[in-house]
Amino acid sequence: MSQSDVRQVDVTLVGGGMSGAVLALSLAALRKPDGSPLAILLLEASPPEQHTHSGFDARAIALSAGTCDALARRGLWPLFAPYCTPITDIHVSDRGHVGQTRLSAAEYDLAALGQVIELAAVGHELQRALAAAPHIRVICPATLHGVVLREEGVTLTLASGEQIDTRLLVAADGGNSFVRQQLRLPIRRLDYEQSAIIATVKTAVDPAGRAFERFTAAGPLALLPMQGGRCSLVWSVNRHEVEALMALDETAFLARLQQAFGWRLGRLERCGVRHVYPLILTACDYPLAQRTVLVGNAAHALHPIAGQGFNLGMRDLDLLTSALTGALAAGDDIGSFKVLNGYWQQRQDDQAQTVWLTSALAQLFANSDDPLVAGRNLALTLMARLPCLKAPLASRTLGFVTDLASRSALKG
Numbered sequence: 001m002s003q004s005d006v007r008q009v010d011v012t013l014v015g016g017g018m019s020g021a022v023l024a025l026s027l028a029a030l031r032k033p034d035g036s037p038l039a040i041l042l043l044e045a046s047p048p049e050q051h052t053h054s055g056f057d058a059r060a061i062a063l064s065a066g067t068c069d070a071l072a073r074r075g076l077w078p079l080f081a082p083y084c085t086p087i088t089d090i091h092v093s094d095r096g097h098v099g100q101t102r103l104s105a106a107e108y109d110l111a112a113l114g115q116v117i118e119l120a121a122v123g124h125e126l127q128r129a130l131a132a133a134p135h136i137r138v139i140c141p142a143t144l145h146g147v148v149l150r151e152e153g154v155t156l157t158l159a160s161g162e163q164i165d166t167r168l169l170v171a172a173d174g175g176n177s178f179v180r181q182q183l184r185l186p187i188r189r190l191d192y193e194q195s196a197i198i199a200t201v202k203t204a205v206d207p208a209g210r211a212f213e214r215f216t217a218a219g220p221l222a223l224l225p226m227q228g229g230r231c232s233l234v235w236s237v238n239r240h241e242v243e244a245l246m247a248l249d250e251t252a253f254l255a256r257l258q259q260a261f262g263w264r265l266g267r268l269e270r271c272g273v274r275h276v277y278p279l280i281l282t283a284c285d286y287p288l289a290q291r292t293v294l295v296g297n298a299a300h301a302l303h304p305i306a307g308q309g310f311n312l313g314m315r316d317l318d319l320l321t322s323a324l325t326g327a328l329a330a331g332d333d334i335g336s337f338k339v340l341n342g343y344w345q346q347r348q349d350d351q352a353q354t355v356w357l358t359s360a361l362a363q364l365f366a367n368s369d370d371p372l373v374a375g376r377n378l379a380l381t382l383m384a385r386l387p388c389l390k391a392p393l394a395s396r397t398l399g400f401v402t403d404l405a406s407r408s409a410l411k412g
């Protein structure tokens with residue numbers, strides 16, 4: 001292949017799930033000093049029409065108010081808005097114990113604490129927007145075969161034999177990131193020995209904006225409000241119990257769920273198809289290599305207990321977009337160590353703290369040892385009474401981690 005056959009681009013994103021798609025669309029608005037747009041390439045393995053697209057499957061996920069703000073600032077909220085349900089209250093409790101606390105949007109002078117979005121529907125919108133964006137080329141399905149880092153660029157080889165030279169490589173290829181493995185970037189890995197069962201549940205009482213996080217003997221259980229009076233269930237259970245729970249018919253499964261969740265939403269009437277996700281933490285403590293940065297789940301795949309995964313990822317994407325905007329304005333090389341390291345210096349504390357917090361919560365709330373149960377009940381009871389203790393929980397839940405001080409709405 002001659003040099004002229006090698007495609008030259010500014011930014012290549014590997015992976016077109018939530019992280020890759022949102023970042024590509026955010027970067028499409030950037031301009032080089034001569035006014036021209038960035039040449040952006042997105043490589044995605046799953047065809048868009050595929051029913052089981054790994055990035056946009058049957059899940060509904062909770063976006064914090066901070067994430068919604070960031071999407072709006074990047075001009076992307078209209079793609080999400082038709083498929084979202086506002087969360088106005090979050091109720092946290094421990095089954096069989098008195099400890100409980102509640103967060104409400106009104107307390108923080110907000111219309112909503114966040115929004116629940118249906119990934120499959122949003123995925124279609126994002127894919128449509130990517131296909132329509134004039135300066136984003138999407139190759140899908142694409143299988144990446146090789147990555148060679150060089151001082152002046154990264155050379156990617158696809159299974160088709162096509163070669164691409166890119167000034168900046170962004171790995172958004174999920175928890176089992178091929179790029180991360182190729183570059184041998186070390187990770188911390190912790191198998192929680194739990195799996196999440198997810199499903200859509202119809203309840204007799206409309207959740208009406210209320211989200212519930214309940215700690216049960218089997219593991220933490222979340223019910224998020226959805227459109228049409230339905231809820232999205234995320235039930236993290238010990239892995240050895242999953243098979244038996246999945247084998248139950250709908251009536252028997254709903255009876256087990258009702259026993260674990262209680263009656264706050266009346267009778268649990270129907271349950272859609274159940275899906276299982278093994279819960280394993282992977283966190284890359286230094287998600288950079290020459291001209292390369294890992295984002296989203298490729299950098300940190302978290303336990304879903306506090307709904308932090310994409311919210312943390314969005315803070316990365318937002319700051320990376322700002323860092324590249326600044327670099328372009330200053331005439332800097334967007335793949336240079338100076339630019340990528342500057343980004344990472346501002347992101348590392350939030351990433352480390354969020355990884356630690358979710359992991360600690362996952363282990364604390366999966367535990368049924370008496371002293372730990374007593375401790376977490378005390379914590380929930382105190383949080384309910386002392387707003388100053390609730391403020392850190394609120395700041396994470398709302399996703400306003402970096403500008404908490406300026407959020408006078410967070411009273412405490």
Ligand SMILES: Cc1cc2nc3c(=O)[nH]c(=O)nc-3n(C[C@H](O)[C@H](O)[C@H](O)COP(=O)(O)OP(=O)(O)OC[C@H]3O[C@@H](n4cnc5c(N)ncnc54)[C@H](O)[C@@H]3O)c2cc1C
Binds near residue numbers: 142
């Ligand atoms: C049960 C569950 C509940 C969750 N709930 C929440 C929540 O409430 N709130 C929240 O913020 N987050 C939540 N999350 C996390 C959230 O879903 C993810 O953080 C988010 O979807 C971002 O994913 P991503 O795009 O980084 O990775 P992925 O979704 O894994 O996407 C990676 C993409 O890369 C593609 N790909 C992989 N390898 C290659 C390759 N070699 N070449 C090309 N393409 C490739 C894949 O096909 C895929 O499309 C939850 C996660 C789970 C499992």
